[in-house]
Amino acid sequence: MKFQSADIGVIGLGVMGKNLALNIVDNGYRVAAFDLDAAKVSAAEQQALAEVPARGLVLKGFDSMSALLQSLSKPRVLLLSVPAGKPVDGVCQALIAAGIDSDDIVIDTGNSLWTDTIAREQSYKGKFIFFSSAVSGGEVGARFGPSLMPSGDKTAWEHIAPIWRAIAAKVDKATGQPIERTQPGQAIKDGEPCTTYIGPSGSGHYVKMVHNGIEYADMQLICEAYQILHQGLGMNAAEIASVFEQWNQGKLNSYLIGISAEVLKQQDPLTSKPLVEMILDKAGQKGTGLWTAVSSLQIGCPAPTIAEAVYARAMSTQKALRLQLSQQLQGPQTNIDAAQRQALIEALEAALYCAKVSAYAQGFQLMAMNAKEQGWQLDFAAIASIWRAGCIIRADFLQTITDAYQAAPQLDNLLQAQSFASVLSQLQPQWRQVVATAALNGVPVPCISSALAYYDSFRCATLPANLLQGQRDFFGSHTFERTDKPAGEKYHLNWSQAERTLVKIG
Template sequence: MPNRSKLNDIGVIGLGVMGKNLALNIVDNGYRVSAFDLDPVKVTAAVAQARAEVPGRAQVLDGCNNLTDMLASLAKPRILVLSVPAGAPVDGVCSALFAAGLEADDIVIDTGNSLWTDTVEREQRYAGKCVFFSSAVSGGEVGARFGPSLMPSGDLKAWQHVAPIWKAIAAKVDGATGLPIERFEPGNPVTEGEPCTSYIGPAGAGHYVKMVHNGIEYADMQLICEAYQLLHDGLGMTPFAVGEVFKGWNQGSLNSYLMGISAEVLQQDDPLTGKPLVEMILDKAGQKGTGLWTAVSSLQIGCPAPTIAEAVYARAVSTQKPLRLALSQKLAGPAGTKLPEDEQQAFIQALESALYCAKVCSYAQGFQLMAMTAKEQGWQLDFAEIAKIWRAGCIIRATFLQSITQAYRDNAELHNLLMADSFSQALSQKQKEWRKAVISAVSLGIPVPCIASALSYYDSYRSETLPANLLQGQRDYFGAHSFERTDTPAGDKYHLNWSDAKRELHKL
């Protein structure tokens, strides 16, 4: 329960978009907040907004002039939320807090997009100086203000202190349907339903799960973009018309936050020219690193995540605008650039199936990556719980996360989502249309790196035999790397003496 003494319950350091909105969210849920930022204008603005949003509400957001004043204003053990950029700023704030009188049992929560290995290192380095805790936050500005998805990890006792606040401010879902319960009214928070937060595990686990969330987010966004280009370039549809298709898809199995906002973006006119806004936005997309970290992690641990990696590559290709302009004048493409009208409706239906199948595969890649890393790190991740807390508040929230939750409830040891009957049956039924969509894309010369890579992922896992046998023969030929045989026990190694005329086989 909120602290009812004159001291405040929690401090928020960093009042940018995320920090300010988290502070206001905490205030809405009945807690007293101390707020600080290096920019005093931001402090004043946050205090003024808290007053203006709910006229007559008691002063519950106190602006602080410095960290010493902030520490003095908080009940012990102090809980301090850091909403600052990842990297050096986190350590800079921690050093300043130590100088201001932070104590060993005070809890410092990093809510930024920190690299998970940095979080592990910080918990070890700051042991004895404070309880360094972390909680990844997803949902953007609106999520932070009215209910984000929160992925906390670290010291379990610290979580027990933080949990009441985190469960109060998190997004909520209807437990039976998995649908978000949303209300965007300052001073009137959602209190019913299941909170989209749960203790993830030891230090670094929460930031790792958020990192993978962002990798899936990259893939999800790119998949939708590929569908847009296929409809726009392959069928000649206007952005508005594509938006109408997306609205329809958003009523079915593809229902998601990203599908909904994509439809809205496509139907927005440019205030300056009156043209579709999307056609006035330069086709160059940047990244902040989490998608890249996910792809790198998958390579390091040996977990196939091609759709996530291709989404990162797609952003990299998009930044090569001058080179693309030059090569567009030199490289030939197919003669036909649009599908005939009598094929278009069937293609739209096939593309819906392709998008669903590719989306399932990208989630399968992300969950398998988390499982393999958890095994390596000794984490006990609850994947049903992770799917649950992604059902609302976060960027990848989607109706079918309820199905993922159920799949892991039915089998907590599920090695890959494609093993779940609900998904294996759906993909098996839709794979014919998926292939048609990819064939059409290839014949039209429209790049679909994520939709196509997901199909290759699906085909690779349904293949009992892959050509890695030839690859192992190649490696043994040029590097004597050895190989296993199909007719001997696993682990037995063999080498053929390729340079000898007799080519004798040797067991190693």
């Protein structure tokens, strides 16, 4: 069976790479593939043949980089789906040795650190065009339509854009709802693709990093709601799943709420107990949430809910110590009146929505502040719109975020948008009720409570940082500004002198 010149090469046929390759095939393109594991190459070839038999050989594996390059039409486009870090550079060096040309395009689709992406673009300039396109949506997204966040050389984007728009998740242009594709061999021609050019090198990976930071927060918020219902109200997994399914019909409609209900409904095949009760409460992480929290600290952008979500995963790993201290540290007896159960469930729905908005506001402000520092022109309406389908944090209210930025592209913070400010103002009493109830009953809710503190901090025209700055000036002569003088004027009080005098500095 003859294989014609391929449109794109895929290097790395793990879970994501194989599914991206099959997605590309579904949309009418020919794929050349390479993986160090020959069995993975053969499996991908056979799956493509079985799923689109009428088109013949549309995915073919090669046993060397040079053979892969020779199979591709020029300029060559190569999609890398390999682990972030050294493996990316290893593949790039192998491609150089195999004879890649300066106008060929190499696309890193992994979760690389954004600063590494910027460095790679400079390092490989003149050898080939290093491009990046972060991918969100996991295995199913890669197979049937992910959210794609490309960045780098604009000419490279224009060349690959038709493929990216074809394979991306789609939303209905009229309703903003995802158009589901679940069958191999399908291609969705209509709808708005969940991809857009993000900006210069590194910006796409930064946006994906923040997406993952928001994802950390969103997941932890749902877990805290679960713990309140389970520990506070004594509800079992099936009952909580029912609550989540009900919430998923309203303003909390999202992929994460939906899959949380599915997890809670699942029985353990070994014990027939709820599977969630048999899963050890130690969470893993791959680093993108941590990177987001670190970036927020470096830039000075408040993102407490994202940071608390990272800390919550770290706390979960302290299992042995938690078991010990659970026998030593005293707390309140859980005492929630059963008659107030429905009211608390309704309040929790409101609190979860408010906290989610706060977490997204933190993520978008972080992107804005780093974009300003890097000189990027990010389109936040477009970013929110490509997250409406195909990605892990897809949710109905991303349409509201899209609308907010379309109406006011220069928003400093999502909380300024009237569509959110009015709803949070209306729901904040229930939010406070949930945080207070959790605290009084000893249920930890670090993300829900930090999100409320974030909301309240922006509500305060005056924060106690005036005392803090006085403290800093007292012990370290760090100076302070005055409320009755022009901004930028610095003052110091000679605290150690008997007669304390005020000195203007500069």
